[in-house]
Amino acid sequence: MSLLAVERIKLLSTRSPWWCALVALALTTGFAALVSATLSDASGLTVALTQTGSNFGLMVVMVMAALAITTEYRFGTIRSTFQAVPNRSLVLLTKTTVVALLAGVIGELAAFGSWGVAKLVQPASDLGLDSAAEWRQVAGTGLIYALAAVVAVAVGTLVRHSAGAITLVLIWSLLVEKMVMLIPKVGGDIYRWMPFNMAGHFQSSGLSSGGDGTNPAGDMPLGPWASLGYFAAFAAVVMTVALVVTHRRDV
Amino acid sequence: MIEAVGLTKRYGRTVAVDNLSFTVKPGRVTGFLGPNGAGKSTTMRMILGLDRPDAGRVLIDGRPYRELDRPLRTVGALLDAKWVHPNRSARAHLQWLAKSNALPARRVDEVLELVGLSGVAGRRAGGFSLGMAQRLGIAAALLGDPEILLFDEPVNGLDPEGILWIRQFMRRLAAEGRTVFVSSHLLSEMALTAEDLVVVGRGRLIAQCSTAEFVDNASESSVRVRSPQLDRLRTALLHKGFTVHTEPTAEGNALVVSAATSDQVGEIAAAQGVVLHELSPQRGSLEEAFMQLTSDSVQYRTDVSPVAGDGAAQNDRLVPAGK
Numbered sequence: 001m002s003l004l005a006v007e008r009i010k011l012l013s014t015r016s017p018w019w020c021a022l023v024a025l026a027l028t029t030g031f032a033a034l035v036s037a038t039l040s041d042a043s044g045l046t047v048a049l050t051q052t053g054s055n056f057g058l059m060v061v062m063v064m065a066a067l068a069i070t071t072e073y074r075f076g077t078i079r080s081t082f083q084a085v086p087n088r089s090l091v092l093l094t095k096t097t098v099v100a101l102l103a104g105v106i107g108e109l110a111a112f113g114s115w116g117v118a119k120l121v122q123p124a125s126d127l128g129l130d131s132a133a134e135w136r137q138v139a140g141t142g143l144i145y146a147l148a149a150v151v152a153v154a155v156g157t158l159v160r161h162s163a164g165a166i167t168l169v170l171i172w173s174l175l176v177e178k179m180v181m182l183i184p185k186v187g188g189d190i191y192r193w194m195p196f197n198m199a200g201h202f203q204s205s206g207l208s209s210g211g212d213g214t215n216p217a218g219d220m221p222l223g224p225w226a227s228l229g230y231f232a233a234f235a236a237v238v239m240t241v242a243l244v245v246t247h248r249r250d251v
Numbered sequence: 252m253i254e255a256v257g258l259t260k261r262y263g264r265t266v267a268v269d270n271l272s273f274t275v276k277p278g279r280v281t282g283f284l285g286p287n288g289a290g291k292s293t294t295m296r297m298i299l300g301l302d303r304p305d306a307g308r309v310l311i312d313g314r315p316y317r318e319l320d321r322p323l324r325t326v327g328a329l330l331d332a333k334w335v336h337p338n339r340s341a342r343a344h345l346q347w348l349a350k351s352n353a354l355p356a357r358r359v360d361e362v363l364e365l366v367g368l369s370g371v372a373g374r375r376a377g378g379f380s381l382g383m384a385q386r387l388g389i390a391a392a393l394l395g396d397p398e399i400l401l402f403d404e405p406v407n408g409l410d411p412e413g414i415l416w417i418r419q420f421m422r423r424l425a426a427e428g429r430t431v432f433v434s435s436h437l438l439s440e441m442a443l444t445a446e447d448l449v450v451v452g453r454g455r456l457i458a459q460c461s462t463a464e465f466v467d468n469a470s471e472s473s474v475r476v477r478s479p480q481l482d483r484l485r486t487a488l489l490h491k492g493f494t495v496h497t498e499p500t501a502e503g504n505a506l507v508v509s510a511a512t513s514d515q516v517g518e519i520a521a522a523q524g525v526v527l528h529e530l531s532p533q534r535g536s537l538e539e540a541f542m543q544l545t546s547d548s549v550q551y552r553t554d555v556s557p558v559a560g561d562g563a564a565q566n567d568r569l570v571p572a573g574k
Contacts (some may be wrong), residue, residue: 006351013343014336076334079301080391081326084351086300088315250302 003090004243007098010077011068017057017069020064021106025113028053032114033121042124047134049205050118050127056109061103061145062169065152068099070162079251087241096153096239100146107145111138133206134226140203141230142188148199150235157242172196192221195234253298253399253432255415257454259306260293260454269454270307275432275447277398278540280425282445282462283434284541290454291434295330295403311399323352327392328401332384341368344376345394352395362390382413389420392571400424402433406440418444438541442466450541474516477505477529487523488516505529 011017031053036045050131069092072078085091116140119127129135152169158167177194181187198220205224222230260268268290275281285291296302298309300316311319311326319325323368324429335344345359366386371379376387385405400496402421406414421444424429436443439447439464448465450457477500478484485506488495494509508516513532520527559569 002350003354008348009337009343009350010336013340013347014338016338025342071336073334076331077336079296079330080334080348081351082301083299084323084348086319088320248303250296 003094007095024060026059028057028110029113036118038122041121045125062152065125065149066156066165073160103149104142104146107142111141154238156243164186199231254456255309273288277430280431281447282441321352327397329388330390330403335376342372366390399430408451473533494555
C-alpha cells in the first residue's frame with residue numbers, strides 16, 4: 001500500500017499530470033460545447049455527438065501516462081526508485097495502477113463533463129442515457145483512458161525517451177492502425193483486430209445515430225465487451241513485455 | 252560489509268570492470284580510487300543492483316542488494332546528485348523515498364535539518380545549485396539511517412566550502428561507526444578522508460590496503476639535505492651507491508637523495524664530518540604513488556600487494572577506458 005502512496009506522491013508532485021488533466025478536460029468539454037452550439041436544432045444532438053472530443057482527451061492522457069515513466073528515465077529518478085525498491089516489476093505495476101486510475105478519473109470527468117456541457121448549451125436536447133450503448137459511450141470512456149494509459153506506460157518503459165514514446169503511441173493510435181487498411185485484400189481484416197480500433201468499437205457499437213456504429217472496416221469480429229477485453233489483453237501483453245525487459249535491463 | 256567477488260561488466264567489447272574482488276569493512280571510510288573511466292561508477296551501480304554483472308557477484312552483509320528488504324535502511328547511496336525531478340520540491344523528493352521504505356515522515360525533516368536544507372525544502376530541486384543538490388542527495392542517502400553509505404565522486408564540481416563540508420560530513424559518518432565507501436579520482440581528497448583504499452585502473456584491482464600503506468609502499472621516499480660542504484657529501488653519497496640530484500633552493504643548492512632514509516643520509520654525513528643545515532625526509536604524495544603503481548602494476552603486485560594477480564595485467568598503462 002505504501003508503494004501506491006509513493007507513486008501518487010511522485011505523479012502529483014510534478015506539474016505535467018495536472019496540465020495534462022486540465023488540457024484533456026478542456027479539449028473534450030470544449031469540443032462538446034462547440035458541437036452542440038453549432039447545431040441549429042436541439043433534436044440533432046445525440047449522446048455520441050457530445051463525445052466528439054473524446055479521442056483528443058485520450059491522446060493527452062496517453063502523453064501524460066508515457067511522461068510519467070519516461071521522465072523518470074530522463075531525470076534518473078528511476079534509479080533512485082529501483083534503489084529504494086529493488087522489485088522492479090512491483091514498482092512498475094504500482095506506477096501503472098496509479099497512472100491508470102488517474103487516467104480513468106480524467107476519462108469519467110471528461111465524458112460526463114462533455115455530456116453536461118452539451119446539455120447546458122442545448123437544454124432542449126434529449127441526452128438521456130437510455131441504452132447500454134449510450135452508457136458505454138459515456139461511462140466507458142474512463143475504462144478506455146485507463147487501459148490506454150497502461151499501454152502508454154508500457155511503451156514509455158520500453159522506449160525510455162519522452163519524444164520517442166509519445167510519437168510511437170500517438171502515431172500508432174492515430175495513423176498506423178488506419179493506414180493498415182491500405183494494404184490490399186487483408187488490410188481490412190487486420191484493421192478489425194487493431195487494438196485501438198477494438199477500443200473504439202467498445203464505445204461506438206450499437207449506437208443508432210450520430211456515432212459511427214458502422215466500422216470503416218465493416219463488421220467487427222467481437223461484441224463490445226469482448227472488444228474491451230481484447231484491448232485489455234493487448235495492454236497486458238505490452239505491459240508484460242515491459243516488465244520482462246525492465247527486469248533484465250541495466251538502468 | 253560489502254563484498255565483491257570476481258565482479259565483471261562488459262559494454263560491447265569494452266570491459267568496464269574486470270574480475271574485481273574487494274571487501275569494504277564496517278566502521279571506516281574506504282576510498283575507491285581510480286582515474287575517470289576506471290569502472291568505479293559501474294561498480295557502484297552493480298553494488299546497488301542497478302546494473303547486472305556479467306560475472307561474479309557483490310554482496311551487502313552476505314546478501315545481494317536486490318534481496319534486501321527496505322534497502323534504504325541498510326544502504327544509503329549518492330551516485331548522482333542530478334537524479335532528482337527538477338520540478339519536484341526537495342521535500343516531496345524525500346517524502347516519496349521515505350514512504351517507499353516505510354520510514355516515518357518526520358525523518359524527512361530530520362535529514363533536511365541535518366544537511367542544512369530546511370529553509371529551501373519547499374523549493375523545486377531543479378533550481379538548486381550543485382552544492383545544494385549534493386546536500387539533497389546526501390539527505391536522501393541518510394534517510395533510512397543506514398549502516399552502509401556509498402558516495403560516487405561526492406566533491407566533483409563543488410566549491411571549496413562544499414568540499415570542506417562533505418569531507419567533514421563523511422568523517423562524522425565514519426566516526427558514528429558506519430561503513431563509508433567513497434569513490435574519487437582526486438587522490439589528494441582520498442588522502443584526507445579515507446583510511447583504507449581500493450585502487451582500480453581499467454576495471455582491475457590494483458591494490459587494497461590502508462592509505463598510509465599505499466603511500467609508503469608505492470611512493471619512493473627521498474631525503475633533502477643542505478650543507479656548506481655539499482660536494483663532499485655528494486661524493487660520499489654517490490660512493491655508497493645512492494642516486495643524487497641537485498635542487499636549487501632559496502637558501503642555496505640542496506641535494507635530493509632518492510630511495511634513502513634520513514637516518515642513512517645523516518649517518519653518512521656524520522662519518523664524513525659534514526655539517527648539515529637541513530635534513531628532511533620527502534614524503535611521496537598519493538598522486539606520485541598512484542602514477543607509479545598504475546604505470547607498472549606488475550612490479551607492485553610482486554613487491555607489495557597481496558592482490559591475487561591473474562597475469563593478464565602486464566604493463567598496464569592507465570589510459571581511461573571508455574564507458
